[in-house]
Amino acid sequence: MPLAMIQDELMPLEAVPIPFRDRAMYFGDGVYEVIRSYKGHIFALEDHLMRFANSLEAVDIRGITVETVRQRVLTAFDQAGIGNAKIYFHVTRGSGPRDPVEAPGLAPNFYLTITELEDATLEKTQGISVITHPDLRWKRCDIKSLNLLPNVLAKREAHKQGCDEAILVDDQGLITEGSASAFFAICGDSSAQGDWPGLCLRTTALHVNILPSVTRKYVIKSAQAIGLTVVERSVAVPEAKAAQELFLAVTTRDIVPIVKFDGQSIGQGKPGKATQALMQAFQQCIDED
């Protein structure tokens, strides 16, 4: 007789609770988003929904519309009544037997949580430490999928070393992005003029090897607002170590200064002037959203 066992408990296969048959559990066969609100207003909702639509399309999950997702997000957000909320949701290809090829017409599963964001004042004012770690991820990191084991392993390694984030480095020694964040450097650039002469903001160009970060988009908008030249070209590890300032960008904490990189102090070991100016400009983006 077909059986299942959960921990050490045997049961008939048909008695297995449905979530154990979710394709997220077997294959990580789903895509997700993380959105946040500031003081009761969801930031950049349409950007996140558009990216989510792209992720669904890229993995060919059908049977749920972005309009449905939007309504569910808004309903949950409204009901939760949390001002600074973290909204996580994923859609998986559905539940069924463990077969890479799903049954025709399988209905996707939706799952959402909404929680209070942790306060990030300390990290944002004092800055964080990071390590570098080989980028072991797959070749479609532009898809925000549930296959996050390499990210988990990198972030766990960072924490073991007392650091906040792992900055991923590809085979060519170039930084792609953080395990759960976008990466930015304020570098010397002799050709840069304007309000920040001799400086530019460097970050990886959008390609299949990084996530099209929503926060990245608003960081670039912020840079333009303060007159800081933006150069979309990957930062090599030695360039990062020699940078004037470093920071990462992530939905839940927007801009977070990096003050230590692989054990080496960056700038004066405290958040730099350009990073602080970008944080102010980013606040403007939030206020205008």
Added chain:
Amino acid sequence: MPLAMIQDELMPLEAVPIPFRDRAMYFGDGVYEVIRSYKGHIFALEDHLMRFANSLEAVDIRGITVETVRQRVLTAFDQAGIGNAKIYFHVTRGSGPRDPVEAPGLAPNFYLTITELEDATLEKTQGISVITHPDLRWKRCDIKSLNLLPNVLAKREAHKQGCDEAILVDDQGLITEGSASAFFAICGDSSAQGDWPGLCLRTTALHVNILPSVTRKYVIKSAQAIGLTVVERSVAVPEAKAAQELFLAVTTRDIVPIVKFDGQSIGQGKPGKATQALMQAFQQCIDED
């Protein structure tokens, strides 16, 4: 108030069924095995358990011993009473909040299913068709992890094209392995002597880019038993098309001849002599296990 939503149903966060908080669901943070029995005897159990131990170690999941897993597998197998059984099991890092870094001392989760194997006589006697597909997976395919989205996408594409399996090809145009199988070619080899003069068995060497397939190990043993030279060197796509014979190896069906490769007939469009000899020798391995 923290909330969750499953499909369109809102609930307090603490009412979410535990499996939704499994790190397999959020991150694919777990490792798995598939084992089979032939006529009431589990084949190559120790090989699978040793590989599973390696997978657990590689992703640093602790708190469960291989001895516990062995006992659970044997208990379930005994209770199920299925002669030709497919035994699937996975261990995940545990259940908790969605944080890449788990709480200290988190207990891992075990999940197993045991079902009747589908009959594979048709595929094994007539052969199957395959397509090639870019290998988009991560850089640690030697770990049998639950991050299987690229495998799912490749296999779905094969099925869309009426084929049984997707053979993965790396950036250099070399075949790594199938989306859920090991890959083998019988190629011309002027230096090969013995019982199969002028022929050799080619397959990818064990490295981080492929799974150390248990069935592969017994295919190689079978080749040695019939006096067929084994060359562990990746097969390029044109070499595969020009091969005398092709086949794949997978736990659930052991050796399966490939008779069509990217639409091109292989050999005489039917299982070849060397493949058939290997299938017989493999049966010997099963009988002796």
